[in-house]
Amino acid sequence: MEKELTLEDIQNFKGKYPKQLWFLFLVEMWERFCFYGMRGVLTIFMADQILGLSLPDKDANLKYGAIQAFVYAFTFIGGIFADKFLGFKKSLLFGGLVMIAGNIIIAVSPQEFFYLGITLSIIGTGFFKPNISSMVGELYKEGDPRRDAGFGLFYSGINIGALLGGAVCVYLGTSKDYGWSYAFLSAAIVMALGLITFLLTRKSLGPIGNSPLLNLPANKRLTKEIIVYVGALLSIPLIFIMIKNTDYTDYFMYSIGPLAFLYFIYETIKENDAKAQKKLIAAFIFILFSIIFWAFFEQSGGSLALFAQDNLHHNLLSFEINPNIVNNTSNSLFVIIFSPILGLIWLAMARKKIEPNTVIKFGIGFLFLAAAFYLFYYTKFFSDETGKTSLNAFTLAYLVITFGELALSPIGLSIMTKLSPKRLSGMMMGFWFLASAYGQYAAGLLGAGMSSPDENATLVTKLELYTDGYQQLAIYALIAGIVLIAISPLVRKLMQEVK
Numbered sequence: 001m002e003k004e005l006t007l008e009d010i011q012n013f014k015g016k017y018p019k020q021l022w023f024l025f026l027v028e029m030w031e032r033f034c035f036y037g038m039r040g041v042l043t044i045f046m047a048d049q050i051l052g053l054s055l056p057d058k059d060a061n062l063k064y065g066a067i068q069a070f071v072y073a074f075t076f077i078g079g080i081f082a083d084k085f086l087g088f089k090k091s092l093l094f095g096g097l098v099m100i101a102g103n104i105i106i107a108v109s110p111q112e113f114f115y116l117g118i119t120l121s122i123i124g125t126g127f128f129k130p131n132i133s134s135m136v137g138e139l140y141k142e143g144d145p146r147r148d149a150g151f152g153l154f155y156s157g158i159n160i161g162a163l164l165g166g167a168v169c170v171y172l173g174t175s176k177d178y179g180w181s182y183a184f185l186s187a188a189i190v191m192a193l194g195l196i197t198f199l200l201t202r203k204s205l206g207p208i209g210n211s212p213l214l215n216l217p218a219n220k221r222l223t224k225e226i227i228v229y230v231g232a233l234l235s236i237p238l239i240f241i242m243i244k245n246t247d248y249t250d251y252f253m254y255s256i257g258p259l260a261f262l263y264f265i266y267e268t269i270k271e272n273d274a275k276a277q278k279k280l281i282a283a284f285i286f287i288l289f290s291i292i293f294w295a296f297f298e299q300s301g302g303s304l305a306l307f308a309q310d311n312l313h314h315n316l317l318s319f320e321i322n323p324n325i326v327n328n329t330s331n332s333l334f335v336i337i338f339s340p341i342l343g344l345i346w347l348a349m350a351r352k353k354i355e356p357n358t359v360i361k362f363g364i365g366f367l368f369l370a371a372a373f374y375l376f377y378y379t380k381f382f383s384d385e386t387g388k389t390s391l392n393a394f395t396l397a398y399l400v401i402t403f404g405e406l407a408l409s410p411i412g413l414s415i416m417t418k419l420s421p422k423r424l425s426g427m428m429m430g431f432w433f434l435a436s437a438y439g440q441y442a443a444g445l446l447g448a449g450m451s452s453p454d455e456n457a458t459l460v461t462k463l464e465l466y467t468d469g470y471q472q473l474a475i476y477a478l479i480a481g482i483v484l485i486a487i488s489p490l491v492r493k494l495m496q497e498v499k
């Protein structure tokens with residue numbers, strides 16, 4: 001019989017990446033295909049007057065924001081249940097199955113079952129998304145300098161899935177020959193591929209992600225697990241109602257953050273070990289800053305999409321291209337190319353002992369964010385008299401913002417796994433994504449603040465308004481970066497030996 005892998009066996013891997021990382025990479029790639037595929041068609045489907053939900057554009061946008069916020073907010077809950085009852089592996093399986101069910105339900109009759117299916121996608125993603133990242137963290141020993149590079153590679157997988165999913169689902173959904181059902185069906189099929197990949201490779205994870213309740217008798221454990229599954233399914237009507245009525249999203253967002261914060265304080269106090277408590281506080285500081293980062297970054301799905309649609313020439317390095325395609329794909333493409341490269345650079349720097357620590361990486365992330373928004377602002381100086389400006393400058397800004405993302409987002413996943421005690425690692429990863437939920441939410445408000453209240457405003461006026469907004473964001477991002485770097489000695493103290 002094959003010997004069961006131990007944690008030691010896994011963590012003592014040779015080379016740059018553990019082989020299990022490639023498996024998790026694939027599983028997450030398929031999951032993100034499903035998620036971004038669904039997300040890519042969401043607004044267009046809701047606003048489709050004939051075959052979709054016939055919502056006015058404004059409502060479709062609001063609902064899009066609400067669904068995004070819910071999806072990421074539920075990762076906090078999914079993380080807690082994984083820590084306390086299911087373990088990451090079972091959580092992932094359950095989440096994946098629920099996501100598949102959600103997409104199949106919509107595919108059966110998009111107009112009829114959309115909200116029910118989306119509700120399932122929200123619950124499913126909550127159980128899936130944080131926990132796969134936590135498993136990546138467990139492939140590494142404490143202090144292993146290869147961890148950030150591993151998350152860099154994993155992040156490329158995320159973006160390959162995101163890019164393919166967005167392209168395939170939008171193509172299928174908007175094509176005359178196929179239609180919305182095919183878009184959602186393809187998301188379901190791909191998620192099934194992800195789960196099959198996971199089932200075929202999960203043995204290689206050894207004890208990683210096993211149930212935290214292995215010390216209980218099997219029947220007791222099973223009862224607890226069933227309670228979680230049933231509880232999750234019972235929450236369907238509640239989430240369903242909250243999504244249907246966008247007003248409830250506000251109440252939900254006002255309450256989930258403070259509640260999560262209180263729960264975090266409770267667990268931090270309960271931790272009882274001053275060293276671990278300090279690390280949790282450091283993790284919390286990273287989470288807070290990430291809200292600001294995502295609020296700015298997520299302009300890509302909102303104001304930058306409108307800016308691309310209205311104010312850009314269709315010419316990139318003398319090729320004719322729709323600026324919306326650039327807006328939707330350039331970030332993922334840049335991540336796929338540069339994330340592994342940056343990971344290798346971090347590794348090489350670690351070998352020479354000159355790798356910046358995480359606080360400085362975050363600070364650098366904000367400086368890139370500031371530079372990118374300065375470039376978005378600067379596009380106005382290339383505009384013609386009709387208010388249209390350079391797609392080249394816009395794309396360059398996307399390259400810069402991507403470097404900001406790479407200095408913060410995969411590094412953020414990594415630092416959550418470094419700073420969290422094992423018993424809270426799912427919750428903390430969920431907390432990290434909850435910050436994204438707030439970022440998304442704030443991004444919508446910021447974008448709305450920048451757009452002209454007058455539907456018939458000229459392109460020149462729109463350009464002025466957006467670019468002025470981007471200039472402001474550049475300044476705030478710069479301030480955030482400077483503050484982070486300034487407080488880095490304090491945060492590093494809280495982090496202790498963690499880099």
Ligand code: GLN
Pocket residue numbers: 032158294409433436
């Ligand atoms: N694009 C990344 C992903 O899908 C990060 C998302 C986020 O944290 N907002 O995982």
